[in-house]
Amino acid sequence: MTSGNHTIIDIGETVLCDLCNADYTDSEAEGGILMGTYAICPTCAPGIIRDAEPTGEPIVRCPAQTRFSECADAARGSDSRYATPR
Numbered sequence: 001m002t003s004g005n006h007t008i009i010d011i012g013e014t015v016l017c018d019l020c021n022a023d024y025t026d027s028e029a030e031g032g033i034l035m036g037t038y039a040i041c042p043t044c045a046p047g048i049i050r051d052a053e054p055t056g057e058p059i060v061r062c063p064a065q066t067r068f069s070e071c072a073d074a075a076r077g078s079d080s081r082y083a084t085p086r
């Protein structure tokens with residue numbers, strides 16, 4: 001966030017964990033989960049799964065051998081489309 005420097009941040013390509021805000025954009029880490037509009041990184045995921053499972057909260061686990069960044073990116077892409085009111 002520097003002013004005077006016109007850095008354009010394309011949020012479509014930046015993948016942050018919605019819990020710990022870790023930047024996974026260039027990370028090769030696999031796993032993680034999606035919960036509603038939240039993307040939870042592989043590090044935070046186990047705790048979230050443990051908390052959410054008894055409540056029946058729908059959790060989408062990122063497929064094996066898929067990077068968290070790809071998984072979260074795909075989810076956001078479809079999310080913003082689905083969330084757009086007609």
Ligand SMILES: [Zn+2]
Nearest residue numbers: 017020041044
């Ligand atoms: Zn995290």
